[in-house]
Amino acid sequence: MNSSIALDLREATAPAAPATRAAAGRIADDKAMLRAAAEIARDLHKARPLVYWADTLASVVIGYGALALAIMLSSPGLALLAGLVAVLALYRAGSFIHEITHMKHSNVPGYRLGWNLLVGVPLMVPSFMYEGVHNLHHARTRYGTVEDPEYLPLALMKPWSLPLFVLIAALAPVGLLIRYALLAPLSLVVPALRKPVVERYSGLVINPSFRRRPAEGAARTQWLWQEAATSVWAIALIGLTVAGIIPLRAFAIFLVVIGTITVINQVRTLVAHLWENEGEAMTVTAQYLDSVNVPPPALLPALWAPVGLRYHALHHLLPSVPYHNLGIAHRRLTAMVEQDSPYHKASYKGLPGLVSQLAKSTMGVRR
Known part of the structure; x- marks a missing residue:
């Protein structure tokens, strides 16, 4: 579901640190770091099916049981x-949707189908809403630009945009029900509706300007x-x-659980990047x-950042490394690069x- 804030939230200027922010996209690539990352990851790209299935099934059993x-x-x-555990x-x-987007499916046979049946469809976030969208966020020339579906210059926006960005996620369960119970069937009989459904309501994005293209071939079948x-x-x-077969209390608890998951993920998204780029193309190091x-x-x-999401910056260096190997990659790189390497500058202590x-950035307070 398109959970973007379709409002003009941009600050005209970021008065406290314009020079730093303007230069963010022009940071030169650190070739030593990039070579080191490629070298240490040579044996880390193979996904381990047993890890994927065991982790997912355990999470599903505990989650639905709770x-x-x-x-x-x-x-x-x-x-x-019990609700918190759920x-x-x-x-x-649900976070395995990110892995599905990056994995070579032949390496983990049947996983996408199994995940969608167990998680994607029941939670109303099937993997097609991320596949074909998230990969654009990793495109070298798209990241941080207006063509990036997962980027907004949040650090340059108005202070009230941050709580709104998080709170709007609480409406996701209602939006998902409307998307699939109403818009999907209606778009079959009202052809004019199908175009906006595909373009605007078929992707997990935060950029309100993004318009998705229809899928083709095998992706369309999926x-x-x-x-x-x-x-x-x-x-x-x-x-x-409505028929009373599912108690209203059970229905409400289910939606509250989905809404809480979405809010937590939105908070994680809020701190996944520094959000300081104003639209120019950026180097890999930037x-x-x-x-x-x-x-x-x-x-x-x-x-709050499971399934390897705590290594989000490292993931941008090594997007094809599966989540269960990112910790190994981090330890190897930390030991290999120099103390003054940019690699260390992307590590933070916590939420x-x-x-x-x-928040300080939105208020023009220099770090």
Whole structure:
């Protein structure tokens, strides 16, 4: 679902540090770092199917089991605790959509199908909403530009844009139900509706200017069956609730869990980059420095940035390395590069400091 803020949130000028921000895209590539990254990752590109399946299935079992408990338990305290476990486990399961976008599917046979049946369709975020979109964010000449579906210069926007950016994510469950229970079937009988549905409401993006192109070939086949399955699920969910077969309380808890997952992911997105580029093309090193790693010893990032997302900056250097090898890659690179290497400059301690830094940037406070 297009969760972008379709408002004019840009500041005309960032008064405190215009020179630094203007130069962000012109940072020269650090060839030593790029060579080191390529060298240490030569044996790290192969995905391990057992890891993917075990991690996903464990997250799914725990997540749906905890969701069932949250619905059935009469004690508010215990139900809340079960709901929290459901949110964290299903958030982890859902985060594998990022891996699906980057993986060579023949290396993990059947995984995309299994993930969509277990996670994508039930949570109304089938993988077609990310495949064919997220890869544009990694395109060398698109990152940080108006053609990047996953970039907004948030650091240059008005201060109130940040809480709005997060709070709007809470509406995602309603938006997803509208997308699949209403717009998808309507677009089959109203051809004029199909174009905006495809362009604006078929991608997990944050850039309101982005318009998606229709998929072709095998990607179109994937899109159609996933969309159809999710539409049937959304219609059934609403219909069974209206008929009283699914209790309204259960339906509400399910939507609250999805909404909470979306809000957490939106907060993670908020600190995945520094968001300081104003639209010019950036070098690979500049893209890396505009991105964020939150490596160990911090523990909480394992919860709010799971499935390798805590190494987001490193992922921009090595997008084809599977999540289970990113920790190894980070340790190798940390030991290999010099102390003054740009590689160390993308590592941060945790969420509070990153949010504070971004908030200060929107208020024109120099870091």
